[in-house]
Every structure is written in C-alpha cells, then in structure tokens.
Amino acid sequence: MTEFTGSVRVRFAPSPTGYLHIGGVRTALFNWLFARHHGGQFILRIEDTDEKRYVPGAADDLMASLRWVGIEWDEGPDIGGPHAPYVQSLRHEAGIYRPFVEQLLENGHAYFSFTTEEELEQLKADALARGVKAFRFRGPEREWPLERQRELAATGRPYTVRLKTPTTGVTAFRDLVRGGDRIEVKNEELYDIVLLKSTGMPLYHLAHLVDDHLMEITHVLRSDEWVASTPYHVLLYQAFGWDPPLFAHLPPILRQDGRGKLSKRKDDVSANRFWERGYLPDAMFNYLALQGWSFDGYTEIMTRAEIVERFSLERVQPSPARWNPEKLLDMNGIYIRRLSTEEVADAIAPYLVRAGFISDPPGDAERAYLLQLTPLIHERLKELGEAPDLLAFFFRDVTYDDPALLIPKKLDAATTAGALRAVRERLLLLEPWDHARLEEELRALGEELALKPGQLFGTIRVAITGRTVAPPLFDTLVALGKQRVLHRLAVAAATLAPATGEHR
C-alpha cells in the first residue's frame, strides 16, 4: 500500500500570510524531492481564501524564497499550467468551488447552517459550563429537508455550509511516514466543519481538497499539524466519491529549546533572513533535507542530485526534529569553503557594497582587489555577511579604542612603541613588498629585538588591523600596501608614546 506506480503529482500550498519560514521551506523541499525522485510533477498553489490574513506581496516573496533554495515548480501561479489558475481566490472568482458545494448539498453530505459565530461561541461556552469535555458542534439543520434549508437561505439570512459528519463508526487513513500505519479516529469525536463561509468563500478544507482532486494530486505531503484534520478530508473524499491521495505527514521542526514548533512570531527563521545573512542555497538545501530525513546515518554532505536520488518517504522520521542553527552554520562554512575564490568574491561583493566599501557595481580595480582579499578570509567565513566586518580595515582607517591591545604580553608601552618604530624603519625601504621578504625581515627583526614571533607579530597585527583577530599577517601586509602599513605603524606607535622619543 505504500507502493505507488504511476505519475507522481505533489503540491506545496502555502497561504500568503507573511514571510515563508524555514519549516515551510522544508515542507516544500520534501514535496519537491519526492516529485523529482519519482520523475513526477511539483505544483505550487497559493491558498488565499482567508481574506483577513492576506498580506500583499507575500506570494511573490514566498516564491522568491523557494527559488532561492533552488525549488522550482512545474505548474504554478506565475508560470501557469494545465490546471490554471493556481491561486484560490482566482479559482473562486472563476466559480470553481460552488458546484462542488451544491453536489454535497444535493447528495446529503452537507447542509446549510444558520448558526452565527456569536451563537456558536455561546453554545460552546454553555456546553463547557455544563461539564461537557469536548464541544462537537453539529447544526440542527442537518436533519432538515434540503428544501427547507434552501428556503431559509433564500430569505437572505446569512449561512454557512457544513459537512454532515457521521456520528458513529470510525474514519481512518494510512500515513506513509509512519510506515503506512493506520491512524484512526472515532467519528463521534468529529464535528461538522464549515465548507463555505458566510461570505461565500470556501474554507481551506473544501478548497484544497477540490483543487487537489482537480489537479490530480497523488500524494499529500504536509506538516504534521494536519493529521488532526485529515479525517475530515477523508470523509470529504468519500462524500464526493473520489479516491483520496496518499498521505504523508512530515515531522514538525521544533524550536531550539524544544518548546513548541517554530513560529514566525517568536523565532527569527524566515527564509529571507538566512538569505540576507549569507547562507548558501546549497547549504540550506542540504541542511533542510536532513531535518527529518536521513540517508544512511553517516553521509551528510550531499549534492542536490544525490539527495534527489536517495530521498524516500520510508526514511523520513516520524519524530520531531529540532532547529539547530549551529549545524546549519557549520554546513554553510563547508559549502563556502568548497567555492572558488571567484565565486566567493562574487558572493560577498553585495555585502561590501552595502557596507559602502566598494561601489555598485564594483569597478574593475575593486573587483581585482576583492579577488586579492578573498583568499584571506575564505576559509574563515561561515556566513557571507561576516565579510564586511572581517575586511573592514582594508577599507577604513583603523582606530585603537583600547591601546592596551597593542602591547604584547610581558611588554610595556614604551618598548612596544619602540618595536613598532623599528618595524616601520625596517620596512621603509623593503623591496619587493611581498610575503617572503616581509616574513624574512620581520622574523629577523624579532630576533634582534629579542621578541618572540607571537609578540612582535601580535603588536603589528593590532597596529595595522585594529584588532587581535585577523587574517594571516604577511598576506595582510601585502594586501594593505606599503603606504598604509607604514602610516598605521606610525600612528600606533604615536598612540602608545605621543612624544617621538625626544624627552623634553
């Protein structure tokens, strides 16, 4: 029963209520992987039947996020397809849903409900007050003849249309993530869900299901939070006389502290945020694939092609995964290190532009300089967004907010200033200005001054970069250029000992 032969068609159906967060990307990714693995189609559909929560621009943003990680769709809002349109509000306007509501009304599986939201709330409050453990609403009209329902509706009285759920028996479905195990619910636990709102707009339950059927969706892979409503969907398929798709409920991604699932409000996990901070699409793709799925327990770094080839629902874990930004960060570093110098330079350029270090677009000279600087920070980068900070001293004058940092262990200010001046002196006429010559001269000078390499190089580092942690010294000196190095050495020495050595 978990085997499926035929053309696979899956969909990702987000609602445009805000930015797409990482959990949504994961759901989309698993659908995409499943489709690609089976050579099927992946469809994107926008579920915007909730006018109240609609956020303008959210659909475009969400599509951009998906494309960023490399998830492209075969049919969707912007590219169309055989079942267009792929936006539910448009489908509603086209009158797609209403006939299906009529069908259920006619075959007795749905009914007009005239209970208002306020009345419903009151009924619920009363029931709970009476000690009812769970309020299961079923409207009185479900027993009325359809004609009477229609007559009342015709008077202009607001109504919703509800599904007439059975009160006895059980409803069950199988879940592919749980090895095809049955999940069963007693029908008495159910209530009559709304299919059509009083505004005439279909509710998610109805709209998504009609669309899935019309679009010939074969597998529904969605987040775990949907299992509770799946029995209603199964009942709906039965009411229509349609074959339901196969279900697979993906484990939720829990918050870092394990308390609850990720949420847009409490957690900074919008896909955009990672894009901005400089996460590579490949790294995000790889990390997310491992949130709930694993290949063999050993192999973690895999190409997209390998993941597509290896992906299977049988290896999707039913238990929740937990959001682990440190692992993502590590993986991003791995992917960055695998890039070429040119690729990294291109990738960090926008960040340097934003920091005001280079022009937009970078000129030839800037690009050449960037290519020279990139190797210095390449393997130190974990997020591309760190680049401006790591390279700041190449583009801005340095300041010594804490001059004490210039002074190496076991040395005093005067000696350090003297050493820095000696360095400056030594480098003044150095030719050529390259790594080998610089290292040669400075090591020799260190010995002459009876300073350990760590002491001398450390103070030079702070003098020219303004910080204790920086890229390797000699490459930095070369990239900085003689003039700036000499200048900074002088400034640093003067900062430690204002007078130039002449006492009084």
Place this chain on the structure above:
RNA sequence: GGCCCCAUCGUCUAGCGGCCUAGGACGCCACCCUCUCAAGGUGGAGAUCGCGGGUUCGAAUCCCGCUGGGGUCACCA
C-alpha cells in the same frame, strides 16, 4: 481537558531480534599544526537506548501500560 502523534548522547541521527561492551555529525574539552582566528589532524567526555511489565534461547529493535514531549480541537491555513 478530549482526541491524535512521537520517544537512542545536549542537538540531528544510524539501528528495522543476535554483527551494539550502541555508530556518525553538530556542539563541547584536550593535544598537534601555528603570527592571532579559522580551517585541518588526533584523541576525549557525552546515551544504564524515558520508566515498568511482558513475548523470545536472545530486545534499543516486537506487544501492553505508565510517564514525558508535541500537535489539534476556528466561518486560519
């Protein structure tokens, strides 16, 4: 609270009855390399497989109960 789902190192996971005195990765701690930081290398700490019963010659692996965690109970998706 009702109902549903889940349960192996701090985290992600391997394990689908004997190969497990439980393997890998992130993180953490040492050491090596070394001009700092990274990267890389080596090693280490870290899980009585949530607890209790069964089944079996034999259970992390199967069954039951308990506990814990999560989800869901909308005219939201």
